[in-house]
Amino acid sequence: MRLNVKKALIFVSCLVILWVLISYASVIEVPRSAPQRDPAVEIENKIIKLQKQVDAQMAESKSLLAKVNKLKKLSGGENVGEDNSLKDAEVMQHLSQPILPVLVIACDRVTVQRCLDNLVKFRPSKETFPIIVSQDCGHNATYEVITSYTASDPTISVVRQPDLSEIVLPRVKVKFRGYYKIARHYKFALNHVFETLGHEAVIIVEDDLDISPDFFEYFLGTYPLLLKDPSLWCISAWNDNGKLEVIDMSRPDLLHRTDFFPGLGWVLRKEMWQKLAPKWPTAFFDDWLRNPVNIDGKACIRPEISRTYSFGKVGVSKGLFFDLHLRNIQLNMEYVEFTKLNLTYLLKDHYDDTLASTVYNLPEMSASEVVASSDLSSDPVRVMYSNAKTYQRAAKKLGLMDDFRSGVPRTAYRGIVTCFIRGRRVYLAPSFEWNKYDPTWG
Template sequence: MRHGQLCRQRRLRRIVIPLAVAIFILLGFLYSSEPYRNEKTGLEPQLGRTAHTSSSTTSERTLLRNITEAHSPTKPIVLPILVIVCDRPSVVRTLKALLHLRNEWKKEDCIRFPITVSQGCDHRETADILGTYGEQISIIRFTDNSSLPKEEYNLKKLAYRSIAHHYKFALNYMFFVRNHSAVIVVEDDLDIAPDFLEYFAATLSLLEADQQLFCVSAWNDNGRPHLINLERNDLIYRTDFFPGLGWMLIRQFWLEIYKGWPDIYWDEYLRKPYVRQNRSCLRPELGRTTTFGRVGVSSGQYFEEYLRTMHLNQVPYDFMKADLSYLREPSYTRQWIEQVYKNVQHISLPDLLNNHLPDPGPDISLHVTYNSLNEFIRIAQHLNLMFDVKSGVLRTAFMGVVPAYWKHRQLFIAPPQNWTTYNVSWV
C-alpha cells in the first residue's frame, strides 16, 4: 500500500470512527431509557428493569470500550532521522534544513520524523550549537573507548576507525535502545532537498516489503547536471552500489549485519558481496542530498572534480501520491532488460568516444557495450563519470549497467547481455 493511501485512510478513520462511536452511544442511551423500554415491552417488573438496565449499561460500556480500542486510528509511523556529527559547527546548516522540512510536513497523523543527533567528538563549539536546539532534537554522545588497533594506523585511518565505531554505537542506540523499526541516516555536511521527507516516507514500504532491497539512498553518485535528466525529478532507480550520503535502513537488516560491523571503513563493509548478497538500494535520478563538506576526513577526495557540482533537486515531487510499483521485483528487472538491451539504438565504443551520436529523439535510448574494466574506464572518463569500483560494482550500476543522460539522450553503459555477476577482482 502506498503511504499516501495510508494517510488518507487514517484521516478517514479519524472522522468515521468517532461518528460511529457517537451513534453507538446514542442508540445505547435510547435503548436503555425507561420510556423507550416500557413502550417496547411493558411487561418487566420495576426491580427487573433496574437490574437489567444496570447490567445492560455495563455490558454496553465494555463493548464500547472494546470497539474503540480495536478500531482506534492507527498510530503514526515513526521514521526517525539520525544525524551523525563530529566537529562541524556547520551542522547547523543541515539541522536547519531538516527542521524546516519537518515543520512544513503536513502529514503528522501518518508519519513523524523525530531527530536524534549523535555527536562523536569532544568538540565544544559543535556541542554548544547542538545545545541551542532544546527539545527540537534529541542528543546522544559517543566516546570511543576502544582498545588500540592491532595494526599501526596513521591519523587519517584512526579517524576513519572512530567513524566506524561511532556509526555502530548510534545505530545500536536507535534500533536496540529506542527500538525503532527504520532509521534515516544523515551526515553533518549535507544539504537537503525540499522533498527529502516525501522521498523517504514513500519508499519506506518498498524497503520493508522487498527482501531484494537493503537500503534507500537520497544520493546519486553521478548526479551532476550533464549526466542526469533534469526533467525527471520523479524517477527512482535500483542500484547494486551502496550510495550512502542520506540513506535509510530497517531494523531487520541491522540485526543481520551489526555483529560483523568492521573496525574501519564502514561503508566499504556494506558494499561487500557477503553483506549485500545480491540485494540493491533505491536511489533517485535527481539527488535529494548534496555535500558541502570539502573539509573533512576524506578532505574531498572527489570534491572538486565530482562532488562540488552535484545537482540538488529544487522542484518538489509528491512521491506519497505516486505509483512506485514499477520499482518492485520481478517486474523491475524484466523491464530493465527490455530498456537496456532491446528498446535501444546500439552505438559502438569508438562512435561514443568520438561523439558520433544519432540525432536525439523523445523515445531514443542509446546503448554502448563495455567488455572490460578498461573499456568502462575509457567511457567514464569521456563522460566524466565516477569510475572507481568497489567490490567489483560500478557506481550507480544495476546488473552491471550504468545509466546516464548524455547530450539529451538516455544512455546505458552495459556489459554483454550474457552478464551474470560482478567481477570482484575489479578494484
C-alpha cells in the first residue's frame, strides 16, 4: 500500500515537472518571423480605412449643416445649400470664432516696419488675425520691408495698388491730390479684402499706428456687437478726445457709442462695405464717413482710452494735426479681457435710455466752473450748450476738440460729448431736445 502511494506521488511529481517545463518552453520560444504581407492587400485595407474616415466626416458635416439650417430657419433666414459659398468648416469657424484679418494701408513709409513689428508681437493667433498689407505709391524700399515679413510668414501677405496714375484735378484742388489717392487706395484695398479674398470683416490700420497690448482682444470682444446691433456700423480703437487730461485712466475697460467716425484702427463688415462701395467718395473719405446721411445714421463703438497711437508726423496733413493733437493722445497699456466682459450695455436699446436718464438728472455746472473747481467730489455733472458757438466755447474750455464734421462734434453721441476732468465725469449736452445734427454747424 505504501509502495503504491509512493509511486503515485512520484508520478504526480513528474507530471508537475513536465507541465512546468512545457510552460517555460512556450514562454521563451523565439517567435517566428512574420509572414510576408501582400502589398495589394495592404493598399486595399488602407483604402477601406480611408473610406470609413471620409464617410464619418461626411456624416459629421451633414449633421453640422442641419444644425445651421435649423438655426437660420428659427431666425427667419434661408437654408444653406450645398452650393453655398460658405463651406461647412467655415460656417463652424464663423459661429465659434470670427476670422478678423488686419488690413495695413501702406504707401512710402519704411517705418511700416514699426507697425508690422507690433502687430506680430501682440497678435495672439495667426489664424484668427492674418495680416494683409496693401501698398500704394510704388515705393520699392517700403515694398522690400513688407516682403521681408511675407517671405517668412504665410499668414502675412502683400498686394500692390495697381493704378499709380496721376489724378487730374482743377488747379484749386491740386494741393489735395494726396487725399484723392488715399480714397482710391482704400477702395481698392477694401475690395481686395472683401470681394477678392472673401472675408466677412476686417480690422483696418494705417502704416503709422502703434497698438496697445490688448488691441486684438479689444476687437475680439467688441466684434459680436456688430452682429447683434443693426444700429452699429463700426468698432474703432480711437478716442479723438483721448488726451490724459480728459479721460479716466482708471477705466481702461470703459467703452462708448459715438456718432462721429473715429477711424485710426477700426473694424468694418463686408455687409456695410457693399453699401458704401458704390458711393465711395473720390477724396476725404473719413470726413465723408462722418456724415450721418452716408452711413444711414448708424453709430460706432469707441474706447475711453485709445488702443492705437499715431507716430506718423509727416503725411498729407504736413504734420500740423499731429503737433496740435495726435501726439497728446494716450495709448492704453493695461490689458483688458474684453471677451470676458458683459458689453450689452452698449446695445442701442440699453445705452440710449440710460444715457438720457443719467445726463439730464445730473447737477449743472458751467465749463469754467468745472475747470476751476477745487471740489474733489467725484459726482458727475453736465455742462449745457445751446448752439454751435456755445458748444465750441465750452469744449475749448474743457480741453476738448471743438470742431464739427457735417454738424457732428467729435466723439458725440446724440449730441452728448463725455469726458473726465479733475476726477469727475462731465457730460457736455444740448439744452434743447436733440433730434438730429445740424449740418450748418461748423
